[in-house]
Amino acid sequence: MANYSTNEFKGGLKIMLDGEPCNILENEYVKPGKGQAFNRVKIRKLISGKVLEKTFRSGESVEGADVMDTELAYLYTDGEFYHFMNNETFEQIAADEKAVGDAIKWLVENDVCTITLWNGSPITVTPPNFVELEITETDPGLKGDTAGTGGKPATLSTGAVVRVPLFVQTGEVIKVDTRSGEYVSRVQK
Amino acid sequence: MSWQPTTTHQARVDRASLLKTIRTFFEDRQVLEVDTPLLSSATVTDVHLDAFHTQFVHATSGKPQTLWLQTSPEYAMKRLLCAQSGPIYQICKAFRHEGQGRYHNPEFTMLEWYRPGFTHEKLMDEVDALLVATLACEPADKLSYQRAFLTHTDIDPLTASQSELVSALTHHGIDISEPQTLNTDSLLQLIFSLVIEPKIGAERPVMVYGFPASQAALAKVNTHDPRTADRFEVYFKGIELANGFYELQDASEQRKRFEADNLERLSMGLPEKPVDAHLLHALEAGLPDCAGVALGIDRLLMLRAGATAISDVISFPVANA
Incomplete structure (x- = not known):
């Protein structure tokens, strides 16, 4: 795998760090007028998911990650x-x-x-940003309650638990935003 | 890459208006605008400054001559001062062969001025007046380099050992490989940039003075505390805006600093740089007692506009120049 110099750093570049592939989230060039240049880099480790900040000397090279x-x-x-x-x-x-x-x-x-x-x-x-899943279990809501008064928990066919409005019932299919884990809407079958 | 400028029309209008304000500021104070070459036969020896160079194939010697693009107009302006120019300023392009970033473009616009008869303290007041005139900000705070460290870290920058600075990096969550290979000045600069700079100058500009003598560059060493140099820097809203000196007049001391730079360059595997003989001869003839400062015009424009990137104020940054 190619090496990358700090000049090539930018969001999305994949590099190796501590033996783990990482994704560069942000790169900032730090250079005091009279001082040494550094790159301050925000990195996500792709296996552990950890986000950390790392400082490199400008001009340094790091191994790219395949x-x-x-x-x-x-x-x-x-x-x-x-x-x-x-x-x-x-x-x-x-x-x-x-x-x-x-x-x-x-x-x-x-x-x-x-x-x-x-x-x-x-x-x-x-996963895709939106998925459609069936509710396998939720408490029967109060009839006529259509306002979002906090809702109630609902268990989905995959085991996921999301908060849904009170009017949504067991057996219905709902659309969920996987990024936030939030209910979006009911899906007509 | 787009052919179009990265600036808005408003940003270009603001640049023109700022330049006019600056020229009026200096005209009112009877400081003369001057013009010196961008290309020079010599360059700076600073370990952390790198100049672009080119070949002049029409030199009268018949041999190609290396010419260097200036990293600042300092040496040429000092030659004018030695020739009794009196107070002078210049607005010009400066070039630094280094990376680009939010606050950096390798070609940028610099304002530099010199005041015979001023100390760095008096010049700080004039910089303050210029900032109030151009940014409509509150007058600046003044803070010593030592006080800045003692307030925001547990380090005394004038006495801390290299190993104390290395542990301070860890303490402040700065993760860099092999920190023990960085020298004291680089460690101090790193802590200053990443820990202190974000905490100072948020509401109003701050002028930090009394840098360690090892970072004197072209400033005099302070007569009361020789551990410090008569050098100041201006910071505002996370931007390093200006750097000023109570100027070193001693030609032999200047030559020693150039030579020390070149020795350090060699030890780091960097090329030696040609020492500017014209400057040294001028200093031998006599530089008036004076203070001088360089200020980044593009960064000043960023502050005026509240811009987040230098490309908002430069029409064609290096990536699409």
Whole structure:
């Protein structure tokens, strides 16, 4: 993998740090008029998800990370691995629970997810921004209450729990924003 | 890359208006506007300043001559001062062969002025008057470099050892590989930039004076406390805006500093830089007792407009020049 000098740093560049692939979120050039130049970089570690700030001497080089995003459809889980397929090449990839992480509660069969591969292996799974899931359990709400008075918890078919308005009932399908975990609307079946 | 300018029409109008205000400011104070070359046969030796250079193939020697784009008009303006120019100012382009960023473009506009008979303290007051006139801000606070560190860190910058500064980095959450390879001045500058600068000059400009003598550059060493230099910097809203000196007059001391820079360059594997003989000869002839300061016009424009990036005030930054 190529090395990158700090001059090439910008948001989105993937580099290696402490043996872990990282994504540069922000890069700021710091150069006192009479002093040494540094790059102040905000980085997300792609496996642990940790965000940290790191300072580099300007002109320093770091190893690039062979990281790429692919769009794959979720197929099924065998209990240990989660299987995804490229809808064009039909190539399949299996991600372990660690790579799937929090996305586990938003996986819907045939939904296209973004799988981040490091050296060809999945390290993170990002679900679509919106998914549609059936409510498997929620308390019956008070009839006639349509105002958002805080709502009530509802368990979805994947095990995810979201707050829904009181009028939404078990058996209904709802649309959820996976980035915030918030209810968006009911879906007409 | 777009051919279009990165500035709005309003930003260009504001630049023209600012330049007019500055010229009026100095005309009222009987400071003469001067013009010196951007290309020079010599350059600065500063370890952390790098100049662009080019080849002049029409030199009368018949051999190509290396010419350097100025990193500031300081040396040429000092030659004018040595020739009894009296108080002078200049608005010009300066060039630094370094990275670009929110506050940096390798080519930028500089205002530099010199005041015979002024100390750095008196010049700080004049810088303050210029800032009030151009930014309509409150008068600046003054803060010593030592006080700035003692207030915002546990470090005394004039006595701290290299290892104390390295542990201070960790204490302030500055994560850099092999910090022990940075020298005291670089460690101080890093702590100043990342810890202190964000905490000072938020409401009104702050003038920080009394830099360590090891960072004197072209300033006199302070006669009362020789651990410090008569150098100041101006900071406002996270921007380093100006750098001024009570100017070193001693030619042999100046030559020593240039030579020390070049030795440090060699030890770091950096190329030596040609020492400016014209400047040294001028200093030998005699530089009047004076103070001088350089101020970044583009950054001043950013502050006027509340801009977040220098590309908002420069029409064609280096990425689409």
